Amino acid sequence: MRLPLFNPSWSLSVKHQHFIVAALAAVFSLPALAAPAGVMLKDPYCGCCDAWAGHMKQNGLEVTSRIEQNMAKIKDERRVPANLRSCHTAEIGGYLFEGHVPADLVKKVLKDKPKIAGLAVPGMPMGSPGMEGPSKQAYQVVAFDRQGKTYVYANR
Structure with missing residues (x-):
């Protein structure tokens, strides 16, 4: 028995036809253009970091989330400029x-x-994702x- 998806002149065995159909089904069931997964490196005592991860989700x-004991070392190794540092560092899609x-940025x-x-x-400006509260302050995304x-990428 041959599957109608394949040309009968190909002479693929039924076993090979089923394998190909299963492989195609697996590929087409993947989410289209799925956003890359990322990791957020954070201090063990920071709660707003988890709120930011929730905003991303x-x-x-x-x-x-991955707990790190020495965030200064993490930021130094990744060359995050000292004047731009905050409570957590995320790596997503090579950035x-x-x-x-x-999240939109x-x-x-x-x-x-x-x-x-x-x-x-x-x-940690009030009103930024993960720092929501009763007030909101303007801030820059650099x-x-x-x-x-560095340069200002966006004003919020």
Whole structure:
């Protein structure tokens, strides 16, 4: 018995036809253009980091959390400029996201693939993702490269 998907002149065995159909089914059942999974490196005592990871998840970006005892070392190794540092550092799709960067800007970077190392929201501004509260302050999202050059990527 031959499956109608294949040309009878191919002379594939039924076993091979079933294997090919199963492989195609597996490929086509994958989520289309799934966002890359990321890891958030954080201090064990910070709660707002988990709120930021929740914001990412609500926006379709899966971020797992990993506790690190020496965040300064993590940031030094990844060349996050000292003046841009915040409470957590995430690695998603080959980019760094330092602090409370909004999900829409993470998605924009992943889509546009600019020649930067990542984005940062210095400090922990009230009203940024994960720092929601009764008040909101304006803040900047800053792009940075591996050489330490920076520019304002967005104002929020």
